[in-house]
Amino acid sequence: MNKNWLPFKSKKEDVVIKRHTLNLLRQPHAAPLKVIHISDLHLGFHYSYDDLIYHIQLINDLQPDIIIISGDLFDNIDHYHNPEHLIPLLKTMTAPLGVFFSYGNHDQRIHQTPRISRILSASNIQLLTNTGVVLDFDQEPIFLGGLDDIINSKGNMYQALKNRPDDMLTMMIVHEPDYADFVEQFKVDVQFSGHSHGGQIRFPLVGAPVKPQLGRKYVKGLYRIGAMTLHVSPGLGTTHLPIRLFCPPEITLFNIH
Incomplete structure (x- = not known):
């Protein structure tokens, strides 16, 4: 298939940077905790080396404290004859408190x-x-946990949280957003998810006509579930077809106060 003729083909320059503010920290701080959330790059499926260069530059320019990648980094690892060549580029994505990843169903x-x-x-x-x-942000401890994929593997909240100290700000990386109804029971402050691509193709007034398993209830953006905040990233890459409609790729910056 000649990909150049496809209508609405997603391009790296289509990416939007969205900013959200959350009030979660237990102590006062001079500056907010800056968290970047990205998801679903699907390296090996219409997401190129050049796309990765461009998006990492945008991420680094935002100077985050933490970078979270909520699954599906890879789609077809054999697309790259030597995927280890990606390592020098991936290493340029940096944050003082670290870059963290949990598996998605495609991984x-x-x-x-x-x-x-x-x-x-x-x-x-x-x-x-x-x-x-446990991360230390300006002498405030923060627990960051991550589940294995729910659909194709064995995500386990009990195991993920077994070493969490009591009463600590808790953030979780969970690829499938609809699992939030279960995660919320564990006194989690915020869950970062992807998987749905925001529907990838959306129509005004209708939304996304096609949604994946465990990505049908919570599809895109911010939700409040009990005391927990859920963020569902539309992702940076695409799946099935390399097109997006009314649903651009997104880098999300959270300022947490």
């Missing part, structure tokens, strides 16, 4: 997670699979 279904894990480690991207870390 899992290609059955190459050991190789992906090695690439992430060499790129200084910390993989969170049913585990979590």
Whole structure:
């Protein structure tokens, strides 16, 4: 297929930067915690090396404290004859408190997670699979956890939170957004998800006619579920067809006070 003729083909320059403010920190701080959330790059499926260069530059220009990638970094790892060549570029995506990633369903279904894990480690991207870390933001501890994929693997909230100290600000990376109804029971402050691509193709007044499994209830943007905030990223890449309609790719910056 000649991709150049496709209508509404997504281009790297179509990306929008959205900003949100959340009041979650337990202590006063001179400056907010800056968190970048991106998702669903689908490297190997119509998402090129040049796309990655462009988007990483935009992310770094925002000077985040934390970068969160909520799954589906890879789609077809064999598309790159040597995907390890991506490591020097991925290493340029930096944040003082770290870059963190949890698997999505596409990462899992290609059955190459050991190789992906090695690439992430060499790129200084910390993989969170049913585990979590305590981060120190200006002497305030923050728990950041991540689940394994729910659809094609074994995401486990109990295991992910087993070492969480009591009463600590908690952020979770969970690829599938509709799992939020379960996550909310665990005193989580904010869940970062992707998976739905915001529908990828949307129509005015109608929304997204096609939604994936576990991405049908919460599709795009911010939601309040009990005491928890859920953010569903429209993603940076595409799946199935390399097109978007009324749903541009997005980099999201959270200023957390």
